[in-house]
Amino acid sequence: MYSHFKSMLEVCQQHDWPLWKAICAEETELTGKSEENTFERMELRYQIMRRSAEIALENPLPGHTGAPTLITGSAHAHNSYAASGCTLCGPILNKVMARALSCSEANASMGRVCAMPTAGSCGIVPAVMVTLEEELQLPRRKVLEALIIASGVGSVITQNATVSGAEGGCQAECGAAAAMAAAAAVYLKGGTPDQSLSAASHALINVMGLVCDPIAGLVQVPCAQRNASQAINALVSADLALAGMPVLIPHDEVLEAMYRTGKSLPSTLRETALGGIAGTRTGQEIARRVHDS
Amino acid sequence: MIVSIFEVAGPIMVGPSSSHTAGAARLSRLAALFLDQPFTHVSFGLHGSFARTYAGHGTDLALVAGVLGIRQEDEDMKRAFQIAQERGITYDFYPTDLGDAHENSVAISFTLQDGSVTRIVGSSVGGGRVLITNVDGIETEVTLDFPTLLVIYEDRPGMLSRICAELAYANINIGVLKCGRKTKGGIACSVIETDSAIPKDIQTALTRLLGVKSALILNPSEA
Numbered sequence: 001m002y003s004h005f006k007s008m009l010e011v012c013q014q015h016d017w018p019l020w021k022a023i024c025a026e027e028t029e030l031t032g033k034s035e036e037n038t039f040e041r042m043e044l045r046y047q048i049m050r051r052s053a054e055i056a057l058e059n060p061l062p063g064h065t066g067a068p069t070l071i072t073g074s075a076h077a078h079n080s081y082a083a084s085g086c087t088l089c090g091p092i093l094n095k096v097m098a099r100a101l102s103c104s105e106a107n108a109s110m111g112r113v114c115a116m117p118t119a120g121s122c123g124i125v126p127a128v129m130v131t132l133e134e135e136l137q138l139p140r141r142k143v144l145e146a147l148i149i150a151s152g153v154g155s156v157i158t159q160n161a162t163v164s165g166a167e168g169g170c171q172a173e174c175g176a177a178a179a180m181a182a183a184a185a186v187y188l189k190g191g192t193p194d195q196s197l198s199a200a201s202h203a204l205i206n207v208m209g210l211v212c213d214p215i216a217g218l219v220q221v222p223c224a225q226r227n228a229s230q231a232i233n234a235l236v237s238a239d240l241a242l243a244g245m246p247v248l249i250p251h252d253e254v255l256e257a258m259y260r261t262g263k264s265l266p267s268t269l270r271e272t273a274l275g276g277i278a279g280t281r282t283g284q285e286i287a288r289r290v291h292d293s
Numbered sequence: 294m295i296v297s298i299f300e301v302a303g304p305i306m307v308g309p310s311s312s313h314t315a316g317a318a319r320l321s322r323l324a325a326l327f328l329d330q331p332f333t334h335v336s337f338g339l340h341g342s343f344a345r346t347y348a349g350h351g352t353d354l355a356l357v358a359g360v361l362g363i364r365q366e367d368e369d370m371k372r373a374f375q376i377a378q379e380r381g382i383t384y385d386f387y388p389t390d391l392g393d394a395h396e397n398s399v400a401i402s403f404t405l406q407d408g409s410v411t412r413i414v415g416s417s418v419g420g421g422r423v424l425i426t427n428v429d430g431i432e433t434e435v436t437l438d439f440p441t442l443l444v445i446y447e448d449r450p451g452m453l454s455r456i457c458a459e460l461a462y463a464n465i466n467i468g469v470l471k472c473g474r475k476t477k478g479g480i481a482c483s484v485i486e487t488d489s490a491i492p493k494d495i496q497t498a499l500t501r502l503l504g505v506k507s508a509l510i511l512n513p514s515e516a
Contacts, residue, residue, distance in 0.1 A: 001296050027298050041299060048305050048366075064351050064371045107308030110351050110371045115420070117301045119311045147302065154301035163301075164419070180301075218349045219309040290349065 168262025213276025316417025
């Protein structure tokens with residue numbers, strides 16, 4: 001897989017390839033499997049993503065003990081709100097949020113998800129993809145191509161930075177997912193490879209510095225709302241890129257900045273449940289309650 | 294470092310954590326593959342972050358699910374305690390200190406049907422990937438990212454060459470080979486990672502070799 005965004009773009013320009021084609025070519029080179037095999041494996045993952053993005057919309061999911069988690073019912077509530085016709089962001093963006101919450105809720109209840117790139121951030125790419133597939137009435141093949149783009153972007157992030165909240169904060173984990181979804185969304189809307197990567201950069205810039213502060217160390221709050229907000233960040237960033245907003249900083253340098261920012265976060269703000277919202281008096285009290293039960 | 298797009302898009306897993314849930318289930322399932330007879334009790338020694346945060350991430354359920362053969366993407370994981378009870382298998386958890394092992398490590402002791410105990414130590418190293426570091430006191434490094442052959446044999450001259458010859462006859466290339474032993478002239482263990490899937494009949498051929506105690510083939514498709 002490409003080690004940098006720059007080389008990815010160069011290959012696209014050289015062969016006049018769409019971004020997915022350049023990524024797919026590298027993947028088949030790496031695995032020795034056919035392009036069709038890559039699409040089949042991605043289809044399997046997309047089915048899981050679709051299921052997790054819908055599963056909690058109608059039915060709140062309790063935790064594995066049967067008791068509610070900290071986010072049980074949030075997807076259902078948001079889905080009803082999205083359909084109410086009385087929202088600020090409109091029905092489509094609210095549907096995206098509801099789907100992201102559904103994935104987070106499924107994950108918290110020990111339901112099946114597809115890490116994208118992690119389990120904690122598993123709602124962002126699916127929420128964006130499922131909603132765009134529906135709204136833009138896209139053929140499945142096109143969505144799978146977009147998922148290959150998302151994953152290729154994630155691969156470059158993994159190689160040069162990190163997608164782990166424990167290492168780089170939420171900006172790395174949900175931020176990476178937003179960057180991946182943004183690049184994919186641009187492609188689905190007919191944007192160029194350069195616009196896709198610009199959208200990824202906008203997404204990383206928009207979230208730079210965000211800390212990872214899960215209450216009680218659980219992948220629930222604020223992870224669920226961050227899945228919702230980063231799914232929206234992906235769409236905002238895609239629109240910024242499609243409208244021609246320049247990034248100014250080369251994509252690989254933006255990524256480097258994200259990594260350095262993550263590294264400079266104190267450990268209290270990297271998934272230790274000691275800082276941020278987890279470190280509040282009430283956050284600590286909830287943690288005590290959760291651990292005692 | 295080269296990262297496949299499917300290391301980004303995946304694993305398909307039961308939540309909430311790739312290391313504390315999916316990795317834990319996969320690790321204990323692989324550990325159970327090392328057994329040559331059924332077990333009646335399993336004891337999990339939890340180290341580091343596994344000891345501190347296991348309940349909130351369902352690590353306990355995941356570990357029990359794994360030894361029962363429930364895969365990391367199977368939602369039956371939630372019912373693992375119940376399924377263990379149905380099968381008459383008991384389990385317990387205790388905190389332990391495995392020294393400088395990875396934060397997410399566990400020592401799994403299986404009590405087998407004949408009363409003997411097999412102890413396997415391993416770590417969930419992130420993203421659902423695992424590393425088995427010790428099998429019955431023998432240091433090893435099994436990742437199951439590639440087709441793997443694990444052979445336990447008497448530590449004496451010529452053993453390794455005879456083992457490798459079986460792979461050569463089957464036209465299988467060795468990628469990585471690591472061998473170790475408890476004591477000089479005692480019991481040795483080799484972990485051989487290959488470039489292609491290892492046919493099951495190699496296992497039979499190997500166990501027929503004089504001095505080979507056991508041979509185990511693990512292909513990633515089963516992992």
